[in-house]
Amino acid sequence: MTTAALATNGRATVSLAKRGLRQALRRPQFLAPLVIFPSLMLAANTGGAGRATELPGFPEVHGFLDFELAGAMMQSTMLAGVSGGIALALDFEIGFIDRLFAAPVSRYSIIAGRVGATSVLGVMTGIWFLAGGLVFGAQIQAGVPGAMVILALVWLAAAAFALLASALAIAASKASVVQGIFPIVFVIMFLSTAFFPLNLLLEPAKTVANVNPLSWIADGMRGPIIGELELGTVAKAVAGIAIVAAIGFALTGLTLRRRMRTG
Amino acid sequence: MSTQVQVVPASTAGAMIWSLMKRGLNEVLRVPGAAVPGMLAPTIFLLGLTAVFGNIKELPGYPTDSFISFMVPVSYLQAAGFSGAATGVNLARDIELGWFDRLMVLPVPRWALLAGTILSASLRVLLPFSLLTIVALIFGAQWPGVGGIVVAFTIGMIFAAIMACWTVSLALIFKTQSAAPLMQAGTFILVLFTAAYAPLELLAGWLHDVAVINPVNHVLTAVRQGFIGGITWGDTWPGLVVLLGMLVGFAAIAVNQLLKFGK
Numbered sequence: 001m002t003t004a005a006l007a008t009n010g011r012a013t014v015s016l017a018k019r020g021l022r023q024a025l026r027r028p029q030f031l032a033p034l035v036i037f038p039s040l041m042l043a044a045n046t047g048g049a050g051r052a053t054e055l056p057g058f059p060e061v062h063g064f065l066d067f068e069l070a071g072a073m074m075q076s077t078m079l080a081g082v083s084g085g086i087a088l089a090l091d092f093e094i095g096f097i098d099r100l101f102a103a104p105v106s107r108y109s110i111i112a113g114r115v116g117a118t119s120v121l122g123v124m125t126g127i128w129f130l131a132g133g134l135v136f137g138a139q140i141q142a143g144v145p146g147a148m149v150i151l152a153l154v155w156l157a158a159a160a161f162a163l164l165a166s167a168l169a170i171a172a173s174k175a176s177v178v179q180g181i182f183p184i185v186f187v188i189m190f191l192s193t194a195f196f197p198l199n200l201l202l203e204p205a206k207t208v209a210n211v212n213p214l215s216w217i218a219d220g221m222r223g224p225i226i227g228e229l230e231l232g233t234v235a236k237a238v239a240g241i242a243i244v245a246a247i248g249f250a251l252t253g254l255t256l257r258r259r260m261r262t263g
Numbered sequence: 264m265s266t267q268v269q270v271v272p273a274s275t276a277g278a279m280i281w282s283l284m285k286r287g288l289n290e291v292l293r294v295p296g297a298a299v300p301g302m303l304a305p306t307i308f309l310l311g312l313t314a315v316f317g318n319i320k321e322l323p324g325y326p327t328d329s330f331i332s333f334m335v336p337v338s339y340l341q342a343a344g345f346s347g348a349a350t351g352v353n354l355a356r357d358i359e360l361g362w363f364d365r366l367m368v369l370p371v372p373r374w375a376l377l378a379g380t381i382l383s384a385s386l387r388v389l390l391p392f393s394l395l396t397i398v399a400l401i402f403g404a405q406w407p408g409v410g411g412i413v414v415a416f417t418i419g420m421i422f423a424a425i426m427a428c429w430t431v432s433l434a435l436i437f438k439t440q441s442a443a444p445l446m447q448a449g450t451f452i453l454v455l456f457t458a459a460y461a462p463l464e465l466l467a468g469w470l471h472d473v474a475v476i477n478p479v480n481h482v483l484t485a486v487r488q489g490f491i492g493g494i495t496w497g498d499t500w501p502g503l504v505v506l507l508g509m510l511v512g513f514a515a516i517a518v519n520q521l522l523k524f525g526k
Contacts, residue, residue, distance in 0.1 A: 032444030040451050047470025048460030049316050183303050190311030196318075205314035 009109035016100075016113025017120070023087060024121055030087060033079045033182075034125050039132065042072040045195060057199050061226045066138045069129055070222035071194040073150070074214065076125040077158045078185045084118030085165025085178040092173035107256055111170070115162040122158020126151045138225065146224025149234060153221050156241045163248025170255040194218040216240035276375040280382065287383025290353065291390065301349050302391045305342040306398050309334055313402070316460060326462055327491040332405040335395060336486035337459045339415055340479070342391035343423035344450030348443065350384040351430020355440045373521045377431055381517075384427035385420040392416055404490065411489020414499065418486050421506045422479075426450055428513035435520035453479045478505040 024030045042065075050064040061067050088111070091097045100110050130140070130147055140146050169178050189195070191205050192214040201209055209215045220237020223230055309331070317330040327333050357363040366376050392415075400406060407415065430446040437445075456473045457480040463471055474480050485502025488494055 027441065032448070036444060036448050037451065040448065040455065043470075044455035044459065045316075047467040047473075048455070048458075049319050050467040050470075051322055051461070051465050052316070052319050055318055055321060180300070183300060183307050186304075186307050186311060190307070190315055196315045200318045202314045202317040205311075 005106075008104075009106045012103070012105040013109045013112045013116060016110060017116035020084070020087060020114050020117025021120055024083065024117065030083045031121075033083060034076050034121065035128060038072045038076040038079065038125075038129070041075065042068055042129070045071070052196070052200075055200060057197070059197055059226065062139045062141070063137060065133060065136060066225050067197075067222065068195065069133045069138055069225055070218050071189070073126055073129050073154055073221055074157070074192075074194045074218045075185075075189055076129065077122045077154055078161050078189065079182075080118050080122045080125060080158050081161025081163075081165045082178065082181060082185060084114055084121075084162040085169040085181075086175045088114045088166055088169040089173060089175040089178045092169065093175060101260075107260070108252075111163075111166050111252060111256070114166060115159050118162035119155050119159035123151055123155045126154035133225075140225050141227050142224035142229040146229050149224050149229060150221050153217065153234070153237050153241070156238070157217055157221075157244070160241045160245035160248055163245055163252055165248075167248060167251035167255050170252065170259055173259075188212070188214055192218055213240035213243045217244075276371050279369070279371045279375045280379040283376065283379025284383045284386070285379075287350065287353070287380055288386060291387060301342070301345040301387075302394050304345055305338040305391055306395055308341060309338040309395060309399065310402065312460075319461060319465075322461070322465060324462065324465055327405075329403060329405055329491075331399055331402055332490040333487070334460075335399045335404050335490055336415060336483055337454065337457075338395050338399075339392060339419045339486055340422055340454045340483060341450075342395060343388050343419050344426050344447070344454055346384045346388040346391070346423045347426025347428075347430050348446045348450060349387075350380055350427040351434045351446045352440055352443050354380060354431050355434040355438065355442060358434060358438045359440065367524070374518050377428075377514075377517055377521060380431065381424050381427040381514075385424045388420055388423040389416065392419055407489030408494075410494050414489060414494055415486045418482060418502060418506065421510060422482060425506065425509045425513050428510070428517040432513070432517045432520045435517070435524050453477065454483075457483050459483065478509065481505045 046065045046068050052058060053061060053064050053067070059067075088097070091114075097110065101107060130150065134140070140150075142149070165178060165181070168181065172178060191208040192212045193201070193209050194214065198206060198209055198215065216236040217240040220233050220240070223233040223237075313331045313334055319325065320328060320330040320333070325333075354363065357366075367373075369376075396412065426449075429449055433442050433446050433449075436442075456470065457477050458466060458474050460466075463474055463480075466474060481501040482505055483502075485499050488498040
């Protein structure tokens with residue numbers, strides 16, 4: 001690809017990302033699931049199960065809110081991915097993407113625009129939860145560098161989840177189908193260490209959580225909040241995100257090619 | 264010139280309520296995709312929250328050694344909330360499509376237009392209730408006895424009607440399906456900001472205070488009693504009083520919004 005073509009594709013991606021971001025900020029039905037529900041669940045979990053920190057085997061933490069913040073950010077990030085997928089499917093429904101496909105830009109740059117918008121939304125929700133957590137008494141043990149690492153992980157994770165949801169949106173081209181995976185998001189979340197330490201989960205969730213890449217991502221986001229910044233934990237989180245992104249990328253490529261073939 | 268007031272026979276209003284109720288129930292069969300999430304979501308939450316927070320039953324003062332028994336009633340109320348939210352979203356869709364405007368010119372009392380829709384929510388919720396009961400019993404919940412089930416289902420059905428009144432009011436105010444997150448958030452707050460995860464004395468300070476003044480906590484206690492002990496009048500009547508009050512209040516709000524509709 002020439003430099004000029006790269007610049008053209010880059011401009012298309014940035015324009016579509018800006019459009020996606022504006023769209024999300026204008027429509028409450030896209031933004032609410034990312035912010036309202038994880039916040040409410042965070043409040044309910046923290047208030048309802050807060051005494052769990054007294055259980056034998058619970059890691060040393062400043063408070064249960066500190067422990068749960070990573071879960072809320074994970075939930076919000078995954079829902080951001082699904083919302084991005086829904087928005088992309090809506091664009092297919094109204095024929096917008098098909099018109100873009102006729103333009104002389106890479107099809108991947110079109111999808112990248114939506115993924116970019118979702119990753120920015122992810123960072124915004126990450127800031128929301130970190131700021132909210134601090135306001136309500138949580139502490140980020142690793143300080144500002146730790147917070148920056150968390151936001152970077154949230155950014156990457158949101159992009160990876162958006163890629164996965166984009167594959168589904170391209171394959172189905174129907175918002176209702178993409179919307180249907182909302183319950184699956186919760187199943188995957190509950191089968192990870194997003195909300196509770198691994199050693200205190202009940203079987204079979206414990207076994208599944210042990211091999212679930214989302215547990216690595218959640219532990220990576222949680223690490224700097226409840227302890228020092230550890231390279232190993234962050235690396236595991238990046239590996240978890242890379243697995244999700246690789247699957248998302250492969251499926252997006254596959255579904256895009258199939259769509260081009262079959263129309 | 265005198266204005267002639269046409270008195271609509273009660274049978275006409277009854278027929279309208281019956282028809283709208285049947286229409287609401289028909290949607291379960293005709294649009295199963297819309298009904299399935301309402302059935303699955305509370306079940307996923309029940310199993311997920313049990314797998315994640317199940318060990319908090321080990322805390323001193325927890326009233327049962329079966330966390331799933333403690334959580335089933337919460338899931339019933341969540342299911343009632345989902346059923347109510349679906350009713351509001353369906354009405355918002357009818358308003359968007361102009362179908363509701365046609366209903367408004369019919370010579371029937373306005374309250375009758377709402378009654379059928381709201382009653383359908385009460386009946387539709389029996390589907391998730393049945394699924395939840397079966398799944399909970401399979402995963403080891405305590406059998407509450409026929410009396411416990413009757414009390415739980417009856418109270419749950421009335422709660423679904425109350426939630427339907429709330430969501431219908433929002434649908435009449437906003438006239439768009441985009442209000443769906445607001446409909447669900449209201450239910451979420453009412454149900455989860457109670458002694459949902461743990462008894463009052465084990466809740467965090469702020470949630471304890473909120474749960475004490477949250478009337479739905481009495482409803483939850485009434486639904487829960489059979490699952491963690493025996494049915495007593497003392498645990499039942501406060502729930503019934505709250506239900507009656509909420510039903511009258513929310514129904515009045517819904518009818519008031521309907522009277523303002525289109526003006």
